[in-house]
Amino acid sequence: MNPHAAPVRFTGMRQSAILTALSGSFLATMSLLGTGCAPLKPLATVPHVDVDRFMGDWYVQGHVPTGSEDDAYNAVESYARDGDSNKILTTYVFREGAFDADFETMEPTGFVENEETGATWGMRFIWPFRAEYLIAYLDDAYTETIVARRKRDYAWIMTREAQISDERFDELVGRLTGMGYDPMKVRRVPQRWPDAEHPVSKAGGDMARWTREQE
Template sequence: MKLRTMAIFALLFGTSCKSQDLPTVPELNLERYQGTWYEIARLPNRFEKGLSCISATYTIREDGRVTVENRGVKAEGKESYIKGVAWVPNTDEPAKLKVRFFWPFAGNYWVISLDENYQYALVGEPKRKYMWILSKTKTLDTQTFDKLKLIAKQKGFDVDKLIMVNQDCNKN
């Protein structure tokens, strides 16, 4: 990924503005959360514009932090890839992570909703500018998607702007 794009991501996802209250899940087991998650839908953002088949792979490191590897496919078929690190700054709030792709900037990665089997999640940040619906599978049934969309709306996210993510790049 180009340095300029990473810088834009860092600026857009930075934490300099005052956060609003956004409840998160009370518990988050990173061992269960790790693995590959597929992006089902998201609010618009510049750093993923034009990408399809977006996934994020989370791997716990020996130091307790999490390696984050984000992948997507550009319109022309080339892969977009960026690697970063995530961590829990306050163990009393395990679902409020920080993620850094470009030093020294770090953004919020807050798990707002998570099913008990760790198969789908709603992730956002307290300013409600960014939000993702994620699944451990490339598809999510309509009922579950609608449930997560409703939760996002109730939490103050503008779900009318949601972008569905194509996960079938074999047909692009």
């Protein structure tokens, strides 16, 4: 174990679900290597991401969820640069199961693995493993994005706006479908605002950094 690696903080999070998902991904990869199965189908990222512009708060409008977030409400993911390095402080907060439920918080560390494009990241929940994190869609105004994976197992549709129309959501699901995902697996994340107690409401546009200052 790396004594200098800061572990991810889980607050009320079902950590066993994260461990199970990561273990499953590792075993699936080893199975492919052992049996000579076809490699994962490629998934194109956007050509370039201005990482500094990508920082800040993103409202999760829909996802192909991991087991730990399959009943998330008012989900928000936030990013902040960790100095001049390729490390990204990440905070993911949501209410578990209802708009008045307790908050769940995850604080993994992101790494920009392709600094030329800025679109290929690794997300570390447990040292030393990094989960694949590909910015597969990003509009020119940096108001909408889709994070996806070559395994087509998980994905996140996120916007800068807290709430979007049904029509816009359907269009974004269509983009995800075009990447090879099953639209029937996409869950729309309920979003209802204002939510005065939510950390994003208290942070003033930089939840990832704000949550760490409260520790």
